[in-house]
Amino acid sequence: MAVTKYAEWEWVEALAGFHSVFGENRPQQLAERAPKLPKVEWHLIGQLQRNKVRQAIEHANTIHSVDSVRLLERIAHVAATLNKRPKILLQVNVSGEESKSGFRPDDLCAAWSQITDFQQHVDLSGLMTMAPATEDPEAARPTFSGLASLRDKLMGLDITAECGIKLSELSMGMSGDFETAIEFGATEVRVGSAVFGERVKPSE
Ligand SMILES: *Cc1c(COP(=O)(O)O)cnc(C)c1O
Numbered sequence: 001m002a003v004t005k006y007a008e009w010e011w012v013e014a015l016a017g018f019h020s021v022f023g024e025n026r027p028q029q030l031a032e033r034a035p036k037l038p039k040v041e042w043h044l045i046g047q048l049q050r051n052k053v054r055q056a057i058e059h060a061n062t063i064h065s066v067d068s069v070r071l072l073e074r075i076a077h078v079a080a081t082l083n084k085r086p087k088i089l090l091q092v093n094v095s096g097e098e099s100k101s102g103f104r105p106d107d108l109c110a111a112w113s114q115i116t117d118f119q120q121h122v123d124l125s126g127l128m129t130m131a132p133a134t135e136d137p138e139a140a141r142p143t144f145s146g147l148a149s150l151r152d153k154l155m156g157l158d159i160t161a162e163c164g165i166k167l168s169e170l171s172m173g174m175s176g177d178f179e180t181a182i183e184f185g186a187t188e189v190r191v192g193s194a195v196f197g198e199r200v201k202p203s204e
Contacts, residue, residue: 001043003174003192005029011196016040023064023190027052034059045128045171045190047101050074054082062087064128064171064190067101069111076121085121089128089171094146097132105150112154116163126169126187127151137177144172144184 001023004012012022016037024030025046034042044060047067053074056063066072066088079086093102103111115124129147131140151167154160160167173181175194182189 001045001188001190002195003045003190004033004196005046005192007192007196009033013037015195023192024060027055027059030059031055053078057082057084057086060086062089062125062169064089065091065101067091067093067103069114072115072118072122076118079121085123087125087169088122089126089169090115090124091128092147092150094129094143094150095132100130102129105146108150109153112157113159116159116165119163119165124163124165124167126167126171128171130174131172131177131181133176135176137180140173140177140180141184144177144181144186147172148185 001021002015002019003023005025012033021041021043023043023045024033027044027048030042030044041061042059043062043064044056045064048056048063048065048071050071057075057078063086066075075086075088090108091102092108093100093104127147127150129143131143147170151170155167169187170185171188171190173186173189175191178189178191
């Protein structure tokens with residue numbers, strides 16, 4: 001996935017000529033950009049507030065950043081009213097850093113039977129994580145292997161199969177560590193600066 005969050009619109013448009021999966025981290029920017037490039041598959045990768053859920057579902061094919069049961073519940077509810085069944089990835093804070101959002105692995109397992117109930121209204125298609133930000137891609141190994149084993153653990157539970165959940169997507173790896181992520185089974189890498197160059201975050 002090409003992460004377009006700070007990319008100039010001209011670049012995004014140009015890339016859309018030969019690349020088809022884009023990720024935005026803010027629902028607002030997603031809502032502005034997605035309708036202009038309807039052939040692209042747009043994903044939301046950044047934190048989602050409950051009051052932006054409708055906007056996210058209307059414009060994103062997949063939401064990578066579902067980090068609480070409360071948010072999932074809201075998504076399922078809005079999806080039902082819109083007659084949609086969006087693809088959802090559950091964000092996991094594997095590294096345990098305070099600054100990162102996401103389910104703690106233990107909490108995700110503890111809430112699993114509650115989470116699987118939502119499969120009717122959302123397609124629980126996988127897990128997402130972010131590795132600690134360092135210059136050393138090797139440092140990401142425990143995070144990526146941790147996400148892969150968590151997926152295996154959840155797939156081993158009877159309730160997962162009973163609900164028809166496959167968890168086939170592992171969204172992990174960014175510009176600095178995507179090769180390592182692929183070694184550990186990433187099906188989706190979220191690459192921004194390696195495609196568009198280093199960008200500065202625009203002031204809000
Ligand atoms: C910005 C961002 C990326 C891409 O990061 P790069 O290091 O620029 O490749 C990937 N995932 C998330 C959640 C992001 O916010």
